[in-house]
Amino acid sequence: MEFKDYYKILGVDENADNKTIKSAYRKLARKYHPDMNSEEGAEDKFKEVAEAYEVLKDEAKRAEFDELRRYGHFAGNGFEPPPGWQQAHGSRRQGEAQFGSDFSEFFNSMFGGGSHEFDFRGQTRQQQSRGRDVEIEMPVFLEETLNDKQKTVEYQLSEFDGRQVKPVKKHLRVTIPQGVTEGERIRVKGQGEPAMGGGIPGDLYLHIRLVPHPLFDVQGRNLVVTLPVAPWEAALGAKVTVPTLEGDIKLTIKPNSQAGNKLRIKGKGLKRKGSGEAGDLLAVIKVVMPPGGNKETQALWEKLSESAAFDPRSEWSNAS
Numbered sequence: 388m389e390f391k392d393y394y395k396i397l398g399v400d401e402n403a404d405n406k407t408i409k410s411a412y413r414k415l416a417r418k419y420h421p422d423m424n425s426e427e428g429a430e431d432k433f434k435e436v437a438e439a440y441e442v443l444k445d446e447a448k449r450a451e452f453d454e455l456r457r458y459g460h461f462a463g464n465g466f467e468p469p470p471g472w473q474q475a476h477g478s479r480r481q482g483e484a485q486f487g488s489d490f491s492e493f494f495n496s497m498f499g500g501g502s503h504e505f506d507f508r509g510q511t512r513q514q515q516s517r518g519r520d521v522e523i524e525m526p527v528f529l530e531e532t533l534n535d536k537q538k539t540v541e542y543q544l545s546e547f548d549g550r551q552v553k554p555v556k557k558h559l560r561v562t563i564p565q566g567v568t569e570g571e572r573i574r575v576k577g578q579g580e581p582a583m584g585g586g587i588p589g590d591l592y593l594h595i596r597l598v599p600h601p602l603f604d605v606q607g608r609n610l611v612v613t614l615p616v617a618p619w620e621a622a623l624g625a626k627v628t629v630p631t632l633e634g635d636i637k638l639t640i641k642p643n644s645q646a647g648n649k650l651r652i653k654g655k656g657l658k659r660k661g662s663g664e665a666g667d668l669l670a671v672i673k674v675v676m677p678p679g680g681n682k683e684t685q686a687l688w689e690k691l692s693e694s695a696a697f698d699p700r701s702e703w704s705n706a707s
Contacts, residue, residue: 391494393439393452401453405444412440417601422530437526437598438494518582518589519545525573525593527563529600529610530632533658536563540593544580561593566660569605571595602630608666609656615675616640629670631655638670646674 394401397411417423419433442448523542531538539560546555561575572592579589603610614629624642628635631652638650649669656666677684 390455391435391439392456393442394456396435396439397443399443401456408440408443412436412444412599413601416440416599420601421528423601440599442494517587518580520589520592521579522592522594524596525563526596526598527567528598529603529605529657531563532567532597533565533632535565537561538563540591542591546581559591561591563593563595564660565663566658567595568657568660569595569597603632603668605657606669608659609669610666611669611671613673614638614650614670615673616644617677618674621645621672621674629668631668632657640672644672646672648672 394403397408397415399407399411403411415436416433419429419436421430421433424433442452521542521544523540525538525540527536527538537560539558541556541558544555544557545552557578559575559578561573563573567573572594575591575593577588578591581588597605603612605611610632612630614627616625616627620627620640621644622642624644625640626637627640629638629652633655636652636655638652640650649671652668652670654665655668658665
């Protein structure tokens with residue numbers, strides 16, 4: 388099993404703070420997101436970046452990874468976890484969701500759900516009349532929530548062959564309904580572990596995790612995007628192209644717009660389950676200065692400074 392250094396994947400220092408980690412993730416996610424990069428291997432690279440962010444943004448997972456990373460430096464390419472790792476760490480995750488096939492073998496082995504408990508006969512400690520339920524965490528792109536989406540999940544079951552319990556991998560096509568939300572739990576009846584003696588099988592539960600988007604933040608059903616504009620666009624007004632989950636649109640910026648102003652685009656947010664009604668997209672204006680210009684550009688800025696007679700800090704003097 389290959390050891391994955393999530394710090395190297397995101398290109399950040401091991402002491403990086405959460406803001407730096409999020410910024411690095413968004414930069415790489417924007418580069419490799421399937422909607423923005425059609426090159427072969429881009430989607431796999433995006434999943435790797437998302438996996439690294441999933442660990443490093445979480446304080447508990449990051450602490451566990453740091454411990455593994457110190458061990459991994461000496462383990463070589465054929466990485467195996469330290470002796471006793473599953474007992475020490477897996478037990479804390481008993482009952483939590485396991486992770487789906489969008490994550491690597493390293494992630495699933497190190498951070499997936501806890502293993503089954505076995506009694507001295509090798510049989511799982513479960514009710515004999517009904518099979519065990521299986522919990523899987525299901526990563527979903529924001530774009531995939533706009534309509535019903537079929538996805539393949541891979542998970543592991545424990546089956547008793549009459550002599551011993553053996554792990555069995557299962558692949559299943561499931562439908563993720565339109566409008567799913569972060570943390571939602573979807574039940575797939577009868578797709579959990581089989582019961583001993585031909586009883587009722589358990590159920591499969593999918594825990595929805597929305598993959599962080601490189602451009603949009605989620606606020607309920609609304610999406611928020613930072614809209615960079617040039618100083619003259621903010622001053623004079625402009626028509627600019629703004630991305631949405633369903634493609635680009637044209638948006639009008641009014642003259643004399645201020646940094647932080649929010650422009651609301653109706654119906655371009657996330658959809659509501661059942662009704663199909665959508666939230667809004669909020670574009671937050673961010674005034675971006677151009678890089679250093681030539682002498683002519685500098686002269687124009689100086690002329691504007693002289694003619695405008697504007698003090699952006701006048702409120703300070705009024706408050707004193």
